Structure formats: structure tokens, C-alpha cells
Amino acid sequence: MLDIKWIRENTDAVDLNMKKRGAEPVSSYILSLDEKRRDVMGRLQELQSQRNKISKEVGQAKAKGEDASHLFESMKTIGPEVKKLEEEERALQTELKDFVATLPNILDAAVPEGKDDTENVEVRRWGTPRTLNFEPKAHYDLGEDLGQLDFETAAKISGSRFAWSSGDLARLERALAMFMLDTHTEQNGFTEVNPPVLVTPQTMYGTGQLPKFGDDAFYTNDERDLMLTPTAEVSLTNYMADRIVQESDLPIKFCAWTPCFRKEAGSAGRDTRGLIRVHQFNKVEMVQIVHPEKSNEALQFMLGCAEDILQKLNLPYRVLNLCTGDMGFGSEQTFDLEVWLPAQNTYREISSCSKCGDFQARRMNGRFKDKDGKNHFVHTLNGSGLAVGRTLVAVMENYQNEDGSITVPDVLKPYMGGKEIIKAVSK
């Protein structure tokens, strides 16, 4: 959520930002609404002030045992007028807030210009794709041939875009998650959290999924309208909702391994096979709550944490600086990591690390108290560390052997009971 005071003083920047994101200018509309609201508020406060004064006089008169009924006359007209202005003010306030809540975050100056994902800027590459002397299989073929990935069964149970894995492959995914969690907690200083994945609409609003992107999420028919989280970012970041922490508590670093639920509305026909795009997948997420001055530093740190996982797994990847046209709603700046997938002969997204400034903190009212006792909004960041399902895909395809078996990466062996190779189960 943008600061209305800031919008008032930076109308050009607001409209320029909308343009960069490929949207229409909005500042004149906001300004006129804000002006109307402040006008009503001024008149309302004047009346409230009168009411308070008279009310006090009534109290004083009664205390002395005097008759105060003559004071009621003016109060009788003030009362309904106050109520009317209150309603007017509330309506304008709601209208303004509802509108501002739909505006995306202001992009960092370091974000490259570009119209869509084709114009993202590659920052660096790491690792060299393995040269195979055989035709690489796609992970879904590998998994099905191993007898440990079963999309038919998943479809029977839940419909399209779900997966069923079993045996060593299921364990390999768990191994990946444990390896990631252990690395982030033991090496990178994150605190492991087991958060709820079923959250209130208010929580989804806090991180920016609502009100604009409700169509992407699964709702329950629970009377509280609980929703399934599309990422643990939602639960973890909302730790700060209506909370004031001490400056010395920062940074707060959480990581969590949770299932994520996405409708994938609008992606019909894309990645219809396999684990790449499913309604339910597991992800290890990192969230940082930091002092505003540490935002940039924290973003680089988190990007490093995500890269480190790929490096330890020896998976080739590249880093992209997302361009203005491809940036998410709440983000100021985002780096994506794309991992090499031999069967697709291309890099595919496996992590996304974003800094959100005070955008989310403002929505959820998350603050810290500085040394002088003043409160400020915290800055929030989130990054995948990594998308576990897609990491499984990457390991399968990059570590596949000609006979269809999969070599277990060295760092995962301790988590696989020492198993070195995943082979087909006998049918």
C-alpha cells in the first residue's frame, strides 16, 4: 500500500510508475478524492469539537445540581449532523483506501525498463549444463518410467494439475526440503517456522494477494472465508501484522517448508504435463523483516542463500533482474533464479527474491520502535529457497543416467539413507 501523504507530494512519480508497469495514471483521481475527504473531515471535527465542549458543560452543570436542559437544544442538531458527516467521511475513506490498495508498489530505480518477461536482464550464469551423450528424458517420463510418478492416479483423486510421487522419488523431494531447511537454519541464520497455510482474507490482503488477485487463490467454504496460501510468504510476513517490534529485534528471518496452492488461472495449456505447474506444490520460503536501511543488503543476502542451494546441488542456473513490465504487484525489485532443464533445453524459474519496501508493512501495520521511541514501518523481503517441486524436476533431469536411473546428488545422500542411485521399482 502506498502512503497517501507520499502520493499527495509525488503525483508525478506515482503516474510514471503506473506507466512503467503498463497502466493508466491515477494521481488526479486520488487527489480529488483525498481533497473531498479532508474537507468533510474538517467539518466533522469542528462539530465533534463542539459536541465535546457542550457535553462537558452538561457534566459540570449536573455536578453542581444545575439544570442543563437548555444545552440539549444545540446538541440535538449536532448529533444527526455528526452522524451524517461520519458516514460521509467513512465512505470517502473506504473509497480512497480501496482504490489505493489496488495500486502496485513503486519500482526501484535499479529495475531495468522492459515491456514483459522477454526483456528481463540476465545478471550472471553459474555452472555449465552437462553434456549428455544420450537424449535427455523429461522429468515426467523419467518419473513414470521409474514407477514413482503417477499423474493418472493424481488426476483420479484431484483432477488435472496434481501429482502423486512415491518411493525414493517422494523421499528425494523430502530430502531436498530438509537439505534446504537445514542450510537456511544452520548456515544462514533463519528461524524455521511451521505456519498455518489456511489464512484469513485479511492476511492475504496484508501481503497483497487481495484485493486484486483473489482469482489465483483457493477459497474454503468456511464461514470465515479462509483461503489456502499460494506461498508461505503470506503467513510468514504477516507475523508483523499489527505488531511493533524493537529495533534491536531486526532483522527477523523466517523460513518455512509448506505446501503452496495456486489456481493457475490464465495459464491453460502451459506446462500441462509434469510437476512444473501444479495446483499444489511444496516450497521452502525465506522471509526477512528488516530495518529500512538494510533492504538492499538483505535482498542480495537472500539471493545468495537461494543461489547457494543450487550451487551445493551443482545445478546450473542464471540470475535475472526482472524488468518493469514483469514485476510483481508488491515488489520494488525482484531477482529470479532460473535452473537449467536439459529436456526443455532451457532455463526455468525456480526462485524469485523480492524486496517490498514498506508496501506490505503498511498494509498489515507492521512497525518497529527506534531508539527515540518513534515507530516506523519495517521493510519486508521474500524469496524462494527454493521451490522444492521444481528442484526435484531439476535434479531428476540433470542427474539422469542413460538407463533412466537418477544419481542422488552428494549433499542429499545423508538424507537418503546413503542411497546413491534411484532405480525403477519392479512392477
Place this chain on the structure above:
RNA sequence: GGAGAUGUGGCCGAGCGGUUUAAGGCGCACGCCUGGAAAGCGUGUUGGGGGCAACCCCUCGCAGGUUCGAAUCCUGUCAUCUCCGCCA
């Protein structure tokens, strides 16, 4: 699912419908005192909004309502705790 209890500034805790503009205490910050400290004394200490400013408005879990006037009365709702039932 059923029954009951409780929600008041960072914490504890008062609060007959009108000087509550939320007592008192604890904690914290600053000052006085001291060689230094403790104790003592004094001052400040919820959060948000509007205004150049003086200052004003809102905020007692949340949302409605009653009233000239609500922390206080009414309704709904949420959270916490206790007991019963069910349950991994």
C-alpha cells in the same frame, strides 16, 4: 459441537451514562539529589489522523445500536482461558 469466564496504553490494574481529557502501580526515558550509585523527588511515556501553527479529532478486542452524551447500557462478532463431548 455444548456450557461458562474474560478482553482497558509496554505490563498489572481501577473505572455509579456526564471534570475519564482513562485513577493507581510496575517498567522505561530524562532531570534533581549523590564523590558515584541505590533510595527519594519531579517530568514524560497507547496508537493514528488533520492543520503553517496555536491547536483539534479519533482510538478502552472489532462492528453495529440506544442516548443530548458510551470504556460504562444493548446486539452481533472475534480472540483467549476453563469444563464437557468428539477427534489426529
